Amino acid sequence: MTKIILKVSFVFLFLSANAVTAQNFNGTAVYESKTKTDGIDVTSNDMTDDMKKEMNEKVAKAFEKTYILNFNKFESFYFQEEKLEAPSPGTNKGVTFKVSGSDKKIYKNSKEKIELSEEEFFGKEFLVQDSLPNWNWKLESETKKIGNYTCHKATFIIPVSEEDKKEFENLKKDKNDEKTNLLELSEPKEKLVTAWYAPEIPVSFGPDKYGGLPGLILELNDGQTIILCSKISLNPKSKTEIKRLSKGKKVTQKQYEEIVVKQLGSMKNSKGQLEMHVGN
Numbered sequence: 001m002t003k004i005i006l007k008v009s010f011v012f013l014f015l016s017a018n019a020v021t022a023q024n025f026n027g028t029a030v031y032e033s034k035t036k037t038d039g040i041d042v043t044s045n046d047m048t049d050d051m052k053k054e055m056n057e058k059v060a061k062a063f064e065k066t067y068i069l070n071f072n073k074f075e076s077f078y079f080q081e082e083k084l085e086a087p088s089p090g091t092n093k094g095v096t097f098k099v100s101g102s103d104k105k106i107y108k109n110s111k112e113k114i115e116l117s118e119e120e121f122f123g124k125e126f127l128v129q130d131s132l133p134n135w136n137w138k139l140e141s142e143t144k145k146i147g148n149y150t151c152h153k154a155t156f157i158i159p160v161s162e163e164d165k166k167e168f169e170n171l172k173k174d175k176n177d178e179k180t181n182l183l184e185l186s187e188p189k190e191k192l193v194t195a196w197y198a199p200e201i202p203v204s205f206g207p208d209k210y211g212g213l214p215g216l217i218l219e220l221n222d223g224q225t226i227i228l229c230s231k232i233s234l235n236p237k238s239k240t241e242i243k244r245l246s247k248g249k250k251v252t253q254k255q256y257e258e259i260v261v262k263q264l265g266s267m268k269n270s271k272g273q274l275e276m277h278v279g280n
Helices: 002-024 049-062 162-175 253-266
Strands: 024-033 064-072 075-080 105-109 114-121 124-131 138-146 149-159 191-198 218-221 225-234 250-251
Touching: 124 138, 124 253, 138 191, 149 218, 250 253
Parallel strands: 124 250
Antiparallel strands: 024 064, 024 225, 064 075, 075 105, 105 114, 114 124, 138 149, 149 191, 191 218, 218 225
């Protein structure tokens, strides 16, 4: 009887230790993001070839970002790493580019199945809350090493949305009507998203909005943007901060998109051109 009690006690302690380890599991992943700018060409009749080259280089640089993902077993917080950039000499010293959404902050909770993000639009702050996306990943048989981790491949196809189709048709119409466009955009196509995840890191999170796989996503490619994990720290001495976002007017993703469309629509002139007035 004594032996049985001792064995049961040992099993209980073993399971309790594992539960504590899982509960305290946390880490940080650093991601480098780079987006192709082949379909974007900044041009104007008033610009020299050198000016066009410099402007396009600045656009490409604006799409190179570093992000941090703090996570534990059930939560994650994704945000852009802040960097001070020294001004570079050139013909357009005062011109800078800010990529929309580049300073994004995303909080996810797999227990509550929610996603929160803070958005700022025309001086107004919004807290966008929605349920976690239900990614329909296809788990592939391929594997590869990323750092010290054996990663497995997963794919997912994102179809072209009706909003993207409508936006492109409006862009074509503006061009046919000889309205000036600073940015020439290519026709939208469905995206094949390829992710490489590490089952050794048992969390269902990843960079940006992506997740839902049986392991942390270390690399992601949607055909236009590549996001690659450059550093991982698991269970560091100082516990990683996971910030539950709360700033701004609370709206759903759909409501936020409707606000943006309405605001942009009110800025169009009688010819359907988007007008922005700077200064007096």
